[in-house]
Amino acid sequence: MTAAYAKPLPQATREMAPFWEAARRHQLVVQRCRGCGAHRFPARDLCSRCLSREAEWAPVSGRGTVFSFAVMHQVYHPGFAAEVPYAVVVIELEEGARLVSNLVGCPLGAIAIGMPVEAVFEDVTPEVTLPKFRPRARH
Amino acid sequence: MTHPLSGAAAIVGLGITPQGRVYGNTPLGFAVDAVQLALADAGLERTDLDGLLLNPGLAWADMGMGSFQLQQAMGLRDLRLSATMHLGGATACAMIQHAAQAIAASLCTTVACVFSDVPLKPPKPEGERGSSGSAYGFVRGWEAAYGYFGVNAMYALVARRHMHRYGTTQDHLGAVAVAQRRWANLNPAAQMHEQPLTLEDYHRSRWIVEPFHLFDCCLVSNGGLAVVVTGRERAREARKPPVYIRGMAQGHLGGDPSDTLSSGAVLSREPAFRMAGLTLRDVDVVELYDCYTFTVLVTLEDYGFCPKGEGGPFTAEHVTGPGGRLAVNTGGGQLSSFYMWGMTPVSEGVIQVRGEGGRRQAAKHDVALVSGNGGVLSTHSTLILAREPS
Numbered sequence: 001m002t003a004a005y006a007k008p009l010p011q012a013t014r015e016m017a018p019f020w021e022a023a024r025r026h027q028l029v030v031q032r033c034r035g036c037g038a039h040r041f042p043a044r045d046l047c048s049r050c051l052s053r054e055a056e057w058a059p060v061s062g063r064g065t066v067f068s069f070a071v072m073h074q075v076y077h078p079g080f081a082a083e084v085p086y087a088v089v090v091i092e093l094e095e096g097a098r099l100v101s102n103l104v105g106c107p108l109g110a111i112a113i114g115m116p117v118e119a120v121f122e123d124v125t126p127e128v129t130l131p132k133f134r135p136r137a138r139h
Numbered sequence: 140m141t142h143p144l145s146g147a148a149a150i151v152g153l154g155i156t157p158q159g160r161v162y163g164n165t166p167l168g169f170a171v172d173a174v175q176l177a178l179a180d181a182g183l184e185r186t187d188l189d190g191l192l193l194n195p196g197l198a199w200a201d202m203g204m205g206s207f208q209l210q211q212a213m214g215l216r217d218l219r220l221s222a223t224m225h226l227g228g229a230t231a232c233a234m235i236q237h238a239a240q241a242i243a244a245s246l247c248t249t250v251a252c253v254f255s256d257v258p259l260k261p262p263k264p265e266g267e268r269g270s271s272g273s274a275y276g277f278v279r280g281w282e283a284a285y286g287y288f289g290v291n292a293m294y295a296l297v298a299r300r301h302m303h304r305y306g307t308t309q310d311h312l313g314a315v316a317v318a319q320r321r322w323a324n325l326n327p328a329a330q331m332h333e334q335p336l337t338l339e340d341y342h343r344s345r346w347i348v349e350p351f352h353l354f355d356c357c358l359v360s361n362g363g364l365a366v367v368v369t370g371r372e373r374a375r376e377a378r379k380p381p382v383y384i385r386g387m388a389q390g391h392l393g394g395d396p397s398d399t400l401s402s403g404a405v406l407s408r409e410p411a412f413r414m415a416g417l418t419l420r421d422v423d424v425v426e427l428y429d430c431y432t433f434t435v436l437v438t439l440e441d442y443g444f445c446p447k448g449e450g451g452p453f454t455a456e457h458v459t460g461p462g463g464r465l466a467v468n469t470g471g472g473q474l475s476s477f478y479m480w481g482m483t484p485v486s487e488g489v490i491q492v493r494g495e496g497g498r499r500q501a502a503k504h505d506v507a508l509v510s511g512n513g514g515v516l517s518t519h520s521t522l523i524l525a526r527e528p529s
Contacts, residue, residue, distance in 0.1 A: 007284065007286070008283040008284055009284060010280070010281035010283075010284045011280065011281065013280070013281075016280075016281055042281070067300075067397070068296040068297070068299045068300050068303075068397060069296070069299060070292045070295035070296050070299060070348045070349060070350075071346070071348060071349035072286055072287075072288070072292060072348050073345065073346040073347060073348060073349070074276070074288075074289070074291070074347055074348065076276045076286075076288035076289060077283065077286070077288065080286045083286070085346065085349070086286055088285055088286055088287045088292060088296075090296055090397070098395075100282050100285055100287050101285055102285050102286070113299070113300070113303045114303075130284055130285070
């Protein structure tokens with residue numbers, strides 16, 4: 001029996017519920033605007049480019065690069081106390097949208113902007129899966 | 140032709156309450172104290188006020204109609220201008236802009252612009268240490284699942300992009316912290332007065348969120364700060380030398396600051412200087428909004444003190460500290476004096492133009508450039524303050 005998961009869990013808000021449902025199926029989806037086709041994340045009710053209110057959740061490749069990263073040393077939530085320092089990363093997907101996430105299988109010192117990554121899925125509770133990213137070879 | 144707003148109004152009163160780990164006062168109480176101090180400084184009575192603009196800090200940001208609450212608390216009657224403004228750190232300069240505009244348009248005559256906040260809680264009796272940064276450790280919904288918390292991290296992600304794109308280094312950031320601490324050591328009112336800081340100390344200080352050390356991040360302060368703005372004619376009768384508002388502008392870029400890597404100064408600088416009839420070379424002191432060392436580098440670039448991307452090498456030349464060729468954040472700024480959002484740079488601009496800077500006073504102090512910045516390089520405001528109205 002593993003210890004109870006101690007970190008905050010994402011609340012499935014109306015806007016974000018499809019993202020977390022897809023994650024449970026180990027699929028990465030982001031919103032795609034029906035007006036102009038732009039991928040966007042996190043979920044919003046309207047497209048800031050074309051102002052369309054029509055959007056769908058579209059599967060994406062899961063491939064992207066590290067756009068930026070910050071290494072957290074402060075403990076803002078007790079669930080992260082054993083983990084500091086840890087990195088928060090912004091991933092830029094091939095499709096264009098950017099996601100805040102974490103890297104797995106990558107020491108802090110090896111993180112670099114531009115590093116190619118791919119999505120992995122971490123089943124943190126029976127109900128919740130967090131999409132994260134790991135380094136991938138350049139093709 | 141002179142712009143009709145240029146020099147039409149002036150700051151005639153400055154009120155700064157005790158700053159920092161000051162407990163036992165409320166946000167409203169600090170605001171009242173600051174206005175009373177500013178009125179006394181101006182040689183005015185509260186009955187002289189007919190305008191009130193308020194930027195409530197975190198502790199009372201959600202209170203409805205804050206400027207009216209303050210009016211009632213102070214027993215102010217018959218105001219002709221009132222607003223509660225929320226542009227983050229750009230609010231201070233923006234309040235003064237609105238005050239000057241309303242005065243120039245004859246809508247009112249004398250306006251108090253006020254900020255106060257109480258983000259720090261008293262130490263717990265059992266000696267438990269509360270984090271001064273916790274008030275700014277915002278949790279943003281689902282992102283908490285990834286351990287993404289707080290304003291420090293939001294700025295760190297943008298700073299990392301600047302480092303990647305322009306080659307800005309940790310030493311560059313540290314040079315800003317060291318320069319401002321040197322100024323603070325000439326300012327008895329600074330929270331970090333008599334606490335010298337070397338670049339080695341900076342590198343040894345604990346990480347908050349890389350690439351930010353402790354000394355890359357501004358202080359957190361309890362306190363209040365107010366200025367009184369009035370028209371040019373009335374300003375001549377004030378107790379203290381008037382500080383004329385010669386130029387003003389705002390700039391709000393929108394979009395992702397990680398893409399622009401710029402403050403709104405790129406939009407506001409040209410109209411502000413054009414209104415003032417001045418150029419960058421006329422500026423004697425520079426008071427820039429400094430929530431982080433990084434913000435200072437970017438803002439120096441965006442006003443054109445150095446080419447875009449060269450804020451790091453520029454500050455590393457040690458030109459911005461005492462004795463340098465460009466006097467920047469001469470009171471120690473928010474990094475080393477106190478954190479009253481945009482009111483910190485405004486207050487130091489007023490002190491310098493008046494010539495009240497004591498050991499830190501700039502020899503030439505005809506013109507001060509003051510900036511405000513809110514959110515994550517989201518909002519920006521510029522004031523050009525001067526000893527002469529034209």
